[in-house]
Amino acid sequence: MQINERTVAQGTILDVVGDLTYANRGIFKAAVEKAKQAGCRHLIVNLEQVRFVDSAGLGLLVLVSQNFKLLQARLSMLKPQRYVLEIMSLANIPKLIPVYEREEDALNMRAA
Amino acid sequence: MILHSTQPIGQTGGLSAETQASASTILLVEDDLVTRAGMAARLRRLGYRVLEAENGLVALDVARRERPDLYIVDWMMPEMDGPTFCESARRDPLLKSSQILLMTAHDRPAQIAEGLARGADDFLSKSASKQEIVARVLAGLRASRLVRELETTGNDLASSLLLLQERQEETEADLQSAAAFVRSLLPPQGSPVHGTSLAWEYQPSLTLGGDLFGVMAVDADHLGLYILDASGHGVAAALRSASLMTFLRVENVIQLLGSYNPQKVLLEANRRFPLSDEGEYFTLWVGQLHLPTGRLSYASAGHSGALLSSAQNSSQWLRCASSPLGFDLSATFANEHISLKPGDRLFLLSDGIYEVSSSSGELWGRERFQAVIDGEKQASLSTTIATCFSKARSWQQASHFSDDAAVVGLELTDGREGRGNG
Numbered sequence: 001m002q003i004n005e006r007t008v009a010q011g012t013i014l015d016v017v018g019d020l021t022y023a024n025r026g027i028f029k030a031a032v033e034k035a036k037q038a039g040c041r042h043l044i045v046n047l048e049q050v051r052f053v054d055s056a057g058l059g060l061l062v063l064v065s066q067n068f069k070l071l072q073a074r075l076s077m078l079k080p081q082r083y084v085l086e087i088m089s090l091a092n093i094p095k096l097i098p099v100y101e102r103e104e105d106a107l108n109m110r111a112a
Numbered sequence: 113m114i115l116h117s118t119q120p121i122g123q124t125g126g127l128s129a130e131t132q133a134s135a136s137t138i139l140l141v142e143d144d145l146v147t148r149a150g151m152a153a154r155l156r157r158l159g160y161r162v163l164e165a166e167n168g169l170v171a172l173d174v175a176r177r178e179r180p181d182l183y184i185v186d187w188m189m190p191e192m193d194g195p196t197f198c199e200s201a202r203r204d205p206l207l208k209s210s211q212i213l214l215m216t217a218h219d220r221p222a223q224i225a226e227g228l229a230r231g232a233d234d235f236l237s238k239s240a241s242k243q244e245i246v247a248r249v250l251a252g253l254r255a256s257r258l259v260r261e262l263e264t265t266g267n268d269l270a271s272s273l274l275l276l277q278e279r280q281e282e283t284e285a286d287l288q289s290a291a292a293f294v295r296s297l298l299p300p301q302g303s304p305v306h307g308t309s310l311a312w313e314y315q316p317s318l319t320l321g322g323d324l325f326g327v328m329a330v331d332a333d334h335l336g337l338y339i340l341d342a343s344g345h346g347v348a349a350a351l352r353s354a355s356l357m358t359f360l361r362v363e364n365v366i367q368l369l370g371s372y373n374p375q376k377v378l379l380e381a382n383r384r385f386p387l388s389d390e391g392e393y394f395t396l397w398v399g400q401l402h403l404p405t406g407r408l409s410y411a412s413a414g415h416s417g418a419l420l421s422s423a424q425n426s427s428q429w430l431r432c433a434s435s436p437l438g439f440d441l442s443a444t445f446a447n448e449h450i451s452l453k454p455g456d457r458l459f460l461l462s463d464g465i466y467e468v469s470s471s472s473g474e475l476w477g478r479e480r481f482q483a484v485i486d487g488e489k490q491a492s493l494s495t496t497i498a499t500c501f502s503k504a505r506s507w508q509q510a511s512h513f514s515d516d517a518a519v520v521g522l523e524l525t526d527g528r529e530g531r532g533n534g
Contacts, residue, residue: 022344025391051473054515055343055395055436055463062439063391083475091395091414092435092443 003031010107011042013078017049020057028057032064041073044106048079058091065097074098076106136253137161139180141171141197142215143189147238151184158246168192172200175207181260182252183212184236187227198231209263211256213248287319287347294320294350297357299327301494303525305335307403307454311493312520313501315513322349323462323516328362330400336362336372337399339417339460339520343392356385356394374398374411378437378445382413387438394437397430397460406452406524411445413437417462421485423455429478430458454526457493459485464515465500468508476507493521 001018012035020028035043045061047053053061065075077099080088088094100106138160142148145166152162163178165171167189175183183201187194194214201207214232216223217239224235233255236248295314304310304327314321322342330336338360342349358364359381362372369376377398387393397418399410410418414436421427430450435443452458466481484503488496497519505511 052467052475054467055341055393056391058436059343059387059391059393062393063387063389066387090416090431090433092433092439095435096439 001027003027005031005035007038008107011044012038012040013044013046013103015046015049019052019054020047020050020060021052021054022056025056025060028060036067036071036073042076042107042109043068043073044076044078044100044103046078046103047081047084050084051081053084053087058088058093061088061093062096074109076100076109078103078106135159135161136181136256137163137178138182138184138249139163139165139171139174139178141165141168141183141185141189141194143167143186147186154242154245155184155249158249160249168194168197168200171197172204172207175201175210176204179206181211181256182249183210184249185212185214185232187214187216187223195227195230195232198227202231209259211252211259213252284319290347290350291316291319291321294324294354297354298325304522305329305403307524307526308335309493309523309525310521311497312518313494313497314516314518315501316350316516317464317513318346320347320350321516321518322346322353323464323518324353324357325460325518325520326357326360327520327522330362330366330372333403334372335401335403335522336365337401337458337460337520337522338377339397339415339462339518341395341415341417341462341516343394344390345515349392352385352388352392352394356381356396359384360398372398372400373447374400374409375445375447378411378413382435382437382441382443382445385437386441393439396437399458401452401458401522406454406456408450408452408458409447410450411447413443413445414439417460419459419461419482419485420450420452421457421459421489423453423457423489427482427485429482452524454524457485457489457496457521457523460518460520460522461500462516462518464513464517465504465519467515468504468513470507471509476504480507493523497521 001024004015006013014031068075075097077097079101080099138155140148140152140162143166148164152164155162163174163180165174169192185194185197198212201210201212212232213234213236214227215236215238219235219237227235234248234252299310301311310327322345325339327337340353340356342353365372365377369380378396381396385394395415396413397415399408401408410430412432412434414434416431418430419427420430432448434445466476466478468476481500484500488499500519
């Protein structure tokens with residue numbers, strides 16, 4: 001898995017490439033921690049290039065969401081692939097973490 | 113006959129501080145008594161402990177007993193000459209790393225090449241000056257020290273490795289024991305209650321698995337079922353699963369909640385098993401089957417691994433969107449109901465069975481799993497489940513699963529034997 005970080009005026013975007021799984025959790029946690037330490041108020045996880053998220057990956061997303069809420073910050077997800085969205089929907093994750101189809105909408109926090 | 117001196121004389125004769133500090137042992141192997149005595153005296157004056165031997169055969173005995181730091185060996189000797197001694201020493205596990213100076217009257221290149229090829233480390237001319245002898249002996253001893261340090265380090269590493277292997281074996285034995293215990297908690301295959309048939313196959317990704325299941329009689333009319341999936345792998349996940357499994361025991365649930373109502377079980381489990389600090393959690397599917405009517409009540413906390421295979425119709429997934437345990441403490445869970453008829457089969461499965469990738473990265477997926485179930489209706493439960501595992505393994509071209517893989521099958525037999533079972 002590879003994560004590229006982009007900082008924009010409204011927050012930080014993590015472009016994730018690869019699978020978000022138990023095996024890759026360290027890379028994801030490190031990227032989130034870095035954004036948190038930099039004072040990020042809105043973290044957007046771009047899942048467009050993520051083909052698969054396992055149960056550990058889902059747990060991480062929810063944990064990050066809860067931690068950001070405690071910091072008065074927020075987490076959003078961007079453009080998940082169909083199968084990934086299906087997995088997340090079965091776990092009710094879109095009710096906990098907003099999902100956007102367009103980067104502009106995520107940045108402006110406009111529901112898709 | 114072995115001639116040897118046991119103590120260095122202690123005269124330095126201009127020797128360096130490095131040499132003075134040590135009392136290195138040198139084995140001098142020379143058949144000519146006069147030459148040997150002269151060289152031995154010279155070495156003793158330099159502060160070394162000198163052992164003497166008259167040929168290679170005698171020298172091998174002394175060497176094995178005394179393990180000298182350096183050997184100065186004459187080329188030409190009766191019984192066993194210098195090069196043959198070198199070869200013998202290199203073959204001997206005790207002596208193979210010895211530092212050997214081969215002493216010659218000549219220093220022809222061909223002879224030197226032969227000596228080196230047969231195991232000598234360096235050469236010393238019989239006509240060498242005192243300075244040259246000192247220099248070559250020092251160089252030989254330096255090399256000897258380094259070799260011995262390497263040997264010591266190697267021995268230490270070997271001991272550490274052995275210790276690690278022993279610890280690893282102990283840990284592995286502990287894990288096997290724990291795995292056997294967890295396996296003993298799984299329901300026995302066969303007929304859990306009259307009118308049902310149960311079969312399952314379970315392959316944890318590691319020694320200890322975190323995806324577990326249960327099928328047990330709640331009372332005379334009800335059968336309780338569940339399958340849980342712990343996020344993550346390994347010992348931590350297995351321990352958390354065992355904890356949830358303990359909570360899900362019929363006696364415990366009845367005592368806490370008064371019934372095995374799936375909705376209530378999930379609500380209580382959601383309260384008791386929050387998301388961990390590492391983002392670990394459970395998904396859980398719980399069902400209760402009313403045996404006289406075949407009515408199945410079920411609820412899910414993010415677990416989508418329940419498939420009903422009807423004898424007459426296509427199979428259908430028993431799932432609904434819901435939060436896994438601990439994601440949302442205010443989450444509610446609703447009971448769903450469906451009727452099972454004799455011949456119907458209920459499959460509970462972990463996602464590890466179908467989330468396996470081919471060499472091109474394509475997932476086997478739920479649809480292919482479902483197709484196997486639909487295509488195996490005439491086969492016995494155990495055969496159907498074995499086929500699922502076989503197809504999944506074939507898809508990923510590996511027998512080992514990267515996630516825990518479990519498939520549990522329950523068939524309503526209405527008192528008859530299941531299809532092809534038994």
